[in-house]
Amino acid sequence: MITFDIKRPDEAIRSALSAKIDNLTKPKGSLGRLEELALRIGWIQQSLSPKLEHPFNVIYASDHGIADEPVSQSPKEVTRQVVFNFLNGGAGINFLARQHGFKIKIVDGGVDYDFPSIPELIDRKIRKSTRNFLYGPSMTAEEFNLAIQWGADIVSDCHHEGCNIISFGEMGVGNTAASSMWMTCLTGLPLIQCVGAGSGLDKNGVEKKYRILKQALDKYDRSNHPEEVMAYFGGYEMVMAVGGMLRAAELNMIILIDGFIMTNCILAASLLYPDIRSFCIFGHCGDEAGHKLLLEYMHVHPILNLGLRLGEGTGAVCAYPIVDSAVRMLSEMHSFKQASITKYF
Secondary structure (H helix, E strand, O other), rough: OOOOOOOOOOOHHHHHHHHHHHHHHOOOOHHHHHHHHHHHHHHHHHOOOOOOOOOOEEEEEEEEEEHHHOOOOOOOOHHHHHHHHOOOOOOHHHHHHHHOOOOOEEEEEOOOOOOOOOEEEOOOOOOOOOOOOOOOOOOOOOHHHHHHHHHHHHHHHHHHOOOOEEHHHHHHOOHHHHHHHHHHHOOOOOHHHOOOOOOOOOOHHHHHHHHHHHHHHHOOOOOHHHHHHHHOOHHHHHHHHHHHHHHHHHHOOOEEOOOOHHHHHHHHHHHHHHHHHHEEOOOOHHHHHHHHHHHHHHHOOOOOOOOOOOOOOHHHHHHHHHHHHHHHHHHHHHHHHHHOOOOOO
């Protein structure tokens, strides 16, 4: 696996940021989470006047071998159909990206389909679907390393286009199953607490999904080292997202974290490079069963709770206006001195 140079931002600026926030024309602390977010963003950017520039949402897509088992409401063909919907501008993430000024990059990391040449679709296909982890590892070590590298390279491209705040999304039938396996192996939480409905399984479907994943977990006789777990159970799109997140932190970018799958990706990334957490803002708590537990395990507090479970980066992009408000607070509110207002606390 390639290495990353991720450094926690310098703490020295925090006192100046806090002083600036406390001297804006408001009672101390009265803008709540906006103040907390402003402090974090200024700290990441090492600036008393931070800026959000050219936001991107990167969607990595890949199919999962475990989808050959009855673990998903959707057949594999849905992955490529949704990718075409992304390209045609008709998906949930598309209207949100248009609303909030995000550019989208769509990456084929392993969709089980031969796409024609499409300029808007970035071809980084490693293999047409991962293998079925019920019978062995999803990917080889070589494929894992390539996914990390290519995922990181996409973020470098965004950075070269002026991006300093980025979110990640995913598309891949079977990826909530894979994420449940990452969650139980990397946190030690019981598998039963990590398995949910995915794209819409009913109670019986969830129970069947659990039994299949429990069978796979019982066969797993390797270590719970993050790289081992990621390669054995993960999807190419998930590993690419880990690589993208690590590169974003290396480049001092703000990382907006989406739902259940992307939260598992940042968990895995943070077990490899703990300082990556400094660059993260968690967008929302989703409606997938394990997401709330995972956020609690990581001791993080998301901005929104809207009952979302679509993925694609939708929850992260929905949270962006709140992040933007925090930055605008720092840059546009007057201080007591500027406004000639007696400080009233």
